[in-house]
Structure formats: C-alpha cells, structure tokens
Amino acid sequence: MSQSEFEKNLNSADSAVAVFERDDRTFLSNVRNAVRNYPTLVPALVLIVSILIFGIIAPRFLSPGVLSLVLQQVTVIGIVAIAQTLIILTAGIDLSVGAILVLSTFVMGRLSVSYGVPLPIAIAAGMAIGTLMGAFNGFLVAKIKLPPFIVTLGTLSVFTALKLWYSGSESIRNSDIEANAPSLLWFGEAAARPFGATITYGGIALILLAAVFWFILQHTAWGRHVYAIGDDPEAAALSGIKTDNTLISVYAVAGLICGFGAWVAIGRVGSISPISFEEINLATITAVVIGGTSLFGGRGSIPGSVLGALIVGVFTTGLSLAGVDDYWQMFAVGNLVLIAVALDQWLRRATQ
C-alpha cells in the first residue's frame, strides 16, 4: 500500500484506542447513565415513591380498593396515551385524539343502539372510522408536509364539529345501551375482585395493549422505523425507510387505538356523551411527557407513558384523599410535567 510522506510513521503508531477516564464516575453521572439506558426507571421510581408518600399522608390510599380505583380512572387516558406515544415518538403531536375517541364512541353507540346493527359490526365500524381519521391526519403530515401541531389543531375542530353533528348534541343513555347492546359496556365490568380491589376488563385491556405495543416498538422493524423517523427523518429516508408510508401508518394505528379506546370508554363511563373526554388531549400529552418520552421524537417508551398516566392518577386521587383542593392537584401535575421536560433536556445535554 502506498503511503504519503506524512503517513510514514503510522506503522509504528500506538494501536490503542481511546481510553476513557473513569474519574468522572460521580454519583450524578452514574444516575444519568442509568436513566439514559433504562428510561422507564424514572417514572417507575416516581410512581412507587408517590404511592408510598400518599400512603403516609392518607393511610386509606394504600387500600386495594383505592389503588384499583386509580387504575380504573386512568384506563382510557392510558390507552389513548399509547396512541399519543407512537405519534410523539415520530416528533409529532396529536391534538385530535379526544375528538377521534368520542366520535368513535358515537359510531359504535348509534349503530348498535339506534339502528340495531350487530355489535361486532358496530364496533368494527367505530374502530374503522377512528383509523380513517388517524390516517387523514397522517396523510396531511406525511404527504402535504404540514406540521403535526397545525394539522391536528385543524382536525380537532373538524372532528369535533362532525362529532356534534353526528351525535345531534344528544347523549346515548346508559339504560338504552343496556337494553340494546349490553356488551358495549363489557370493559367496565369487574374481571376480578381480589382483596376488595376491583380489576375491570378495561384495566386488563390497558396492560395487554401496552405489552403488545411495547413488543411492536422494540422487536419489529416497523417499531425501529418509528424511532428512526422521530430521531432524524432525513437519515431514516436515506437508510431506505419509506418515511411517508410509515408516518401515515403511525397516525392510522393511533386512530385505531383511539377507536379501541372508544369501546373501553363506553364501558368506563356507562353512557355516550358528546361533551365527555374533552380534556383527554392534554391529559395524554401530560402522561406521555411524565413517562419520559421526548417531545422532540426518537426517545421514549410505551410502559413509560402508562406509568405516566398512573402517576397523574395517583397524584389526583392521593391529593383529593388528603383533602387538597382541585386547583392544587392541577398545580402538582403541572409541576410534574415541567420537571419531566427539564429532566429530558438534562439527559440530552449529557449526550452532546
């Protein structure tokens, strides 16, 4: 091999590769590394610590009944937060998930209760409508190249208007659902009552759905592509990923999850109302952020978001059991969000 003049001494060059100083292994940097390698660690610890603290403040909190109530309260938020996580991982955001959810509940309810359509078809139609609305968001983001925030801000209004029109601004009452399509309420029923706790089918569905999407994100090519697109879309495209199609599929899958969440929500609430779940958009973003998923995309996890939803549930339930007013509960959750985002920034700095 020909070598240039200045390269002559390369043969006798030191072949050792960079040795890293170990004296920066302070407690803080160890913590930082552990958190970066296992991002779900923080929400898991926060959840355990907050359960213990609320257990001390309000001893009633540690009863199986109250703890299972927290799980019931976050079931719908948790499921929609899984959808929101997928979208935020691609560096997007979805403000229309609540409208998709409620519109899907009305498709299921109207078809089965008012028109007597067989339940499986009504549920499939509701989930299909949810998927379609999600895919529409995805099309605008991927093909028309509009920012996700603006797209879903627009479709939030569009879907909300459709929801009000389709529902005729009227609720579908619990008694009507029970009389015509009782299985729509199945997810609200108790699957087991161990030690005074009430575990609903909806709670089990949340855990199973989270496990399924954890597997998909970690162990399938599609899941790795979701992370790659959020990380660096240009690099993902050059690596041979069809970024447009993947993005559309992410939004469509998020819509499908909202459609499934609609079924669970009917069981949880017991009736179908056009003004329910109006706060769920921000609640899911809160859960996702507290769960350690970065709003800049590419980092985060499904279990984190479910833990994030549980943390919010523990805080609101715990504080109200401790006799704290509503507005201080909001105050506490708001601070949790700020701390979570600050932590994300600190972790990012460590990598640059």
Added chain:
Amino acid sequence: MKNIIHNVEPILQAKGLMKRYGTVVAMNGADFDLYPNEVLGVIGDNGAGKTTLIRAISGANAPDHGVIELDGKVVNFHTPDDARNAGIETVYQNLALSPALSIADNMFLGREIREKGIMGKLFRKLDHKKMETFARDKLSELGLLTIQNINQAVETLSGGQRQGVAVARAVAFGSKVVIMDEPTAALGVKESRRVLDLIQDVKSKGIPIVLISHNMPHIFEVCDRIHIHRLGRRLCTVDPKIISMSDAVAMMTGAMEPPPEALDAR
C-alpha cells in the same frame, strides 16, 4: 461507450442527467460512467453538482431528465431503497445514521432480519442476536473502530467512529457498487488510512467504488480514473497517472481547459 483503458461496458452509467431546484440548475446534462473493478474519483468545486449527481445515482433524489443504466439495463430509482435493492450502497456526507438507535440497529435499518419460525413469521419479531453478531463481526473485520458494546447508541460515539459505522454499513451490504461521499472528512490520519485501505479491499473483492472527495492526495492515491465535475456536468475524465494534481485542480476550477490527450471518455 467503450474506451481505451476499459474495453468493457460500464457497470453503472448515466446519460444527460438534468436536475433543477427552482431556478437553480444543479445538473445540466451530466454524464457518468463507472467500469467494473475500478475506483472512480469524483472531484469538483463546491456547487458543481457532485452531490446532486450522487443523490441521483443512489436514489435519494430522482433526476428530472436523463437515463441511468445499471449493468446495461435502465433503472428508475425513486427512493434510496430502490438503489439499495439493486446493490448500490452509499455513505452520505451526513452519514444518515439515527443517533438514538444502537450501532446494530443502524447497520440494519431498513433491512432488518426477522427471527425464524412462528415468532418471526406471524409476530414479525426481529432477530436481534443475529444482527448484533453480524454487526460486531463486520466492524471488527474492518478494524475501523473498537466497540465495547454493539448496543451502544450511535450518539455516544465520536465523529470518526460514526463515520466508521456508516462506511462499514455500506461495505457490508454493497453488492454491485459502493458510493462514498467524503468518507474521510471527519477522520484522523490513521483512520483515513484505514478507509483508503478499505477502499482497496472492496475493490479487490470486485466491487467498484465511487469516491467523492476534496482531498486530492487521497483521490490520486486510490483512484483509477478521475471524473472532473464542473458547472453541473462532466468536464472530462482523466487518468491520475498522467495528469498532475495541480492540473486537475486547475481544470476543476476552470483555470485550464482539459488537454485532449488526458480525456479518456467523453
């Protein structure tokens, strides 16, 4: 098109490529030939359209007009995936790595291996072990960098190590052509030497290489032919054994007309 040096058909050929970005003409009838078993250098001033040419033949941006032929057959690359499936691998200037993903994930991005049996077929589960072993083997085989942990995120690597991963990825999968856009730009003297040796290794395996670089000593050392790009088109191709570095630079910048005897294909 045949020439004196290579009495064979080109493996990769482009004719009359045009590309406009708004009012900017990035390629104005650019031609390109790559012959089997050669290292082709591509040089040109900044803004001459080298990168646009490379993005056209690697599928990143389709040209507006013109024909690209691989092995004598017309190909239409609309995405980098099309070019990769045809056996053309590219090391881009920006490396095209996903920082938060691991080294193994990055090497297999877009061509993941699934597990055998029901887990892979039905549940589409990836074979992480197989991919990690392959990635580690390739990286240590190339000797570009020592990796403690193949599951380390790419963002924890230094600039040179990242370049090593990108080069290793292209070399490991390129079956017909390997294109390298400034592969030594971020590398130290020792690592640059490894990449230049690597280029010779790849060539000895029978895979032709396109090397884009501003580093004239590197170009003149490893290339069999040099394609000089100027004002959106090929000015000429020259033989580095005949022409001097300063003449090549003079032609590339427009200070000198290409001498007829230096032209080996036009």
